[in-house]
Amino acid sequence: MATVLVIGGNRGIGLALCKQLRDRGDDVIATCREDIGALATLGVQVIKRIDVSQPQSVETIRQALANKTIDLLIHGSGILTNESFEDLDFDRIRAQFEVNTLGPLRMVHGLTHHLKEGAKVGIISSRVGSLDDNGSGGMFGYRMSKSAVNMVGVNLSHELKPKGVALALLHPGLVATEMTGGQGISPAKSAQGLIQRMDQLNLGNTGKFWHAEGYELPW
Numbered sequence: 001m002a003t004v005l006v007i008g009g010n011r012g013i014g015l016a017l018c019k020q021l022r023d024r025g026d027d028v029i030a031t032c033r034e035d036i037g038a039l040a041t042l043g044v045q046v047i048k049r050i051d052v053s054q055p056q057s058v059e060t061i062r063q064a065l066a067n068k069t070i071d072l073l074i075h076g077s078g079i080l081t082n083e084s085f086e087d088l089d090f091d092r093i094r095a096q097f098e099v100n101t102l103g104p105l106r107m108v109h110g111l112t113h114h115l116k117e118g119a120k121v122g123i124i125s126s127r128v129g130s131l132d133d134n135g136s137g138g139m140f141g142y143r144m145s146k147s148a149v150n151m152v153g154v155n156l157s158h159e160l161k162p163k164g165v166a167l168a169l170l171h172p173g174l175v176a177t178e179m180t181g182g183q184g185i186s187p188a189k190s191a192q193g194l195i196q197r198m199d200q201l202n203l204g205n206t207g208k209f210w211h212a213e214g215y216e217l218p219w
């Protein structure tokens, strides 16, 4: 039985990941900010008051984990505020960097000592962070923050590889959650693909950017 930590597990893709990992028998620990949401009924351990933009959140998780070590860490928390060229709000852009870029860096860095040798880390990025794939522009803050988290992930993969830990950057597909206003595939379908990607992750393919459907994405 693997011990899995899902950061941002109270709704959307994170919640679907928690359900499927629990259903296959993993020991699931999920974090959320305040709204425990559907996690309450899942029967998984919940760590509340985890805002990935706040440094003290790392300490809160460490204390809750105590001596537990983690086999799989998935960072799902993210925000999208969709700035166009005509509507560049720098505070909103900065806020997306805090959550989407610095959040995963803060969490993975702060929890490194809880990762077992052979552990895996998945950071949910987005295809819209791909420079090569940007055919339309828009979403300034979101795109920039997700491009930057791809760099975070590749850098972390170099740091973690000597510790025997592999890392994948993940695109979940277009998924019907609050973020997309309900457009796209079901969170369950996306989570199924993401879990397959994590199952296939190893030190030989660490530091790559995967679509949940199983193909590599361009940077």
Ligand SMILES: NC(=O)c1ccc[n+]([C@@H]2O[C@H](COP(=O)([O-])OP(=O)(O)OC[C@H]3O[C@@H](n4cnc5c(N)ncnc54)[C@H](OP(=O)(O)O)[C@@H]3O)[C@@H](O)[C@H]2O)c1
Binding pocket: 008, 009, 010, 011, 012, 013, 014, 032, 033, 034, 035, 050, 051, 052, 053, 076, 077, 078, 079, 099, 124, 125, 126, 127, 171, 172, 173, 174, 175, 176, 177, 178, 179, 180, 184
């Ligand atoms: N849906 C898509 O089509 C799509 C496509 C590409 C990538 N993604 C990425 O997939 C991930 C999950 O997205 P989703 O579609 O499931 O979105 P969602 O339903 O809007 O859920 C977002 C999650 O992030 C959490 N979160 C937001 N701000 C946070 C903060 N400051 N600290 C901690 N947690 C925070 C939310 O918690 P609260 O309930 O407390 O707000 C919630 O658990 C995100 O990283 C997103 O960028 C989604």
